[in-house]
Amino acid sequence: MQISRTGRTLLAAVLVTGALAAPALAQDVSEETVNYFKANCTSCHTIGGGRLTGPDLKGVTERQGPEWLATFIVNPARVINGGDAYALELKREAKDQVMPTLPGLTKDLATKLVELIVVESAKEKSRFVGLQLSDRPLTEEDVAYGRALYNGGTAIASGAPACIGCHQVDGTGGFGGGRLGPDLTDVYSRLEGRKPLAAWLAAPPSLTMQPIFADHPLESDEVLSMVAYLKSTAESGRPTPGHGAFAFLIAGMAGAAVILVGFDLIWRRRFRGVRRRLVMESK
């Protein structure tokens, strides 16, 4: 409550200044905006760190005006569907990945974010330059370690849950992994390589993963190993075809049947009668 009230006051102030002297170059960007950017934008964007899924945002205001940017940020899909030429170009560059519409993102906040980007772009080295992973070649050890992390054989240092709980990849054997999240076998190629995947892993932006990993981020060597593993699966494996779910259903029913038969055997005397047996035996 306190925060949102503060937030509203700040936004109101920004709006007022923005209306009077746009583009405002306020140096004191609020902590809230920074956190929001960190949590929601950095998995696809850097500021001066090169392209991930989305474009590098350094100097983005020189490419498009703040007003256009704010409108786009609030609802990217609408702008793209509206047939805006630049937005369609962005979509093409992102290999048809459409920037998600983030919850709770108002026009005010979007304006604020644009201001933040302006401020950060002006710096020599932005704090949002992105995860600086080593560029060393990925080894077999990395793949093995990543696989262990994926399966939960080795715990993730921060205490985050293992990937297999919600995702499956080709080659995890048996029933594979969970089916809550998408198949990750070819995620390496889907996200276009090492850097965007690493960025995703460092701060997963999806609605399901974010609350889990916000407080339990992966360390940089874990990210690298995971990238190595997912790269290996993308090169060798194929996504599990759809009949996996059906097999799981059948196996589940078979398992339930086995358990019921087992119960019936263990408690087979539960309906024993005394009298009827006496009568039968005497015949």
Add this chain to the structure above:
Amino acid sequence: MDVRSQIAMVFHLDKCIGCHTCSVACKNIWTDREGTEYMWWNNVETKPGTGYPTKWEDQEAYRGGWKTDGKTLSLRSTGKARIIPNIFHNPSQPSMDDYYEPWTYDFKELFNAPEGDDQPVARPISKITGEHIDVESGPNWDDDLGGSQIYARNDPNMEALTPNQRLQMMSIERLVFFYLPRICNHCLNPACVASCPSGALYKRGEDGIVLINQQVCRAWRSCVSACPYKKTYYNWSTGKSEKCILCFPRLETGQAPACFHSCVGRIRYLGNLLYDADMLPEIGNLPDDQLVDAQRRMILDPHDEKVIEAARANGIHEGIIESAQQSPVYSFVKEFGIALPPHIEYRTFPMLFYVPPLLPVMSSKENDVIDNDIEDLFGDIEKARAPISYFGSLFGGGNDGVVRYALRKQWAVRLVRRHLTVGDVTKETAERALAEADCTWEQADKIYRLTTLASMDERCIIPPFQREMAIEMMEDPHEHRASVGFGFNSAPERGN
């Protein structure tokens, strides 16, 4: 010494004629409601036989009563390890077939049947499903069926006999049966109370009557399997278990329980006993064959000054002590030593005692002349038709000695009466029999009077209950009087 008062009973089996009047009296008062059709709080069994429910004495099947490791008692029916896997279904209870499917008859058939060559009959209808059924068993299905190849043969007490004796019990002109009327024993160490997960069962402090609180019962049916005498029953209509309440509303108004009151053979005696509850943990773990004597030790002499003193200290009212001094049960169990508890090896310490039957002696029939000569008639109890070890299994916890003592004393009394009334037994014979039976002339006379001549007031010494005083403490007696009576104040229902 922790002296408590307990209402106890004696059934004199030689006097029981197996007329089931007690059962019917009980049913008419208490169990003629839906869901209680199959309940026989009082039933009369033919022994040897499997009883009701079928083979209730077979604790391998029903797991009733207590078991001991020599140090502590534990319930056979349940325990920490057993309760979880059996939480939804207790396998150790009688099925409906082991009781019987209650039925009535389709009487309309008698009047509405179309004209035909055959006499119309009333077909039996299940009282549970309403469908026509073939009646296969009933609460006294083996009534009078001594020697039955199904029921008598499977009497669990037969295991105590030698193969020859068993053969004898099953052979024509040698077979034998007697009746065993049974009600709740209102045990001193009730397994049903101990087993209840809801704490619905309790033993009344003032008189030891064991009751089920219908508002607390949650239909676990633990008591049904824990009671080794199978005298708690589950009411399928209300979802509560019920059992004999020893007609406490009658007792509290100074009347004998209905089954006692209606008994044609006057076999039933009722009175209170004083006992030492402190002894229970110690004697509960004794070997089976010592239990009868141990239970008698636990029952205290109500004339003993020390006992009276301890009773007073425990808050037992003067009137209850006086009533204990006149109790016919005390005479039968302690003074005469001829009344025995049923299956005391279940270690619940039943407070219903049986005087074992002498049974008719052997008679033979030749050329249409029935011959039971004097030698056989008053020969020896060992020559009686039912083997002593059968009674030992039923009433002695495997100890034939206590049964032999009880039978010999009754035998001696019979000789004394024969000497006094008919005169064909000499005084010497009678005296010898008395000496052998550890009996005196006075005691023989007392046993004779109590067995044959005692009136209702002598057979049932009902202790004063002081209900007025108890009620006065809680509420206005006039108000209370208007709010009680037979039946339920608030009917037991599922879910409360």
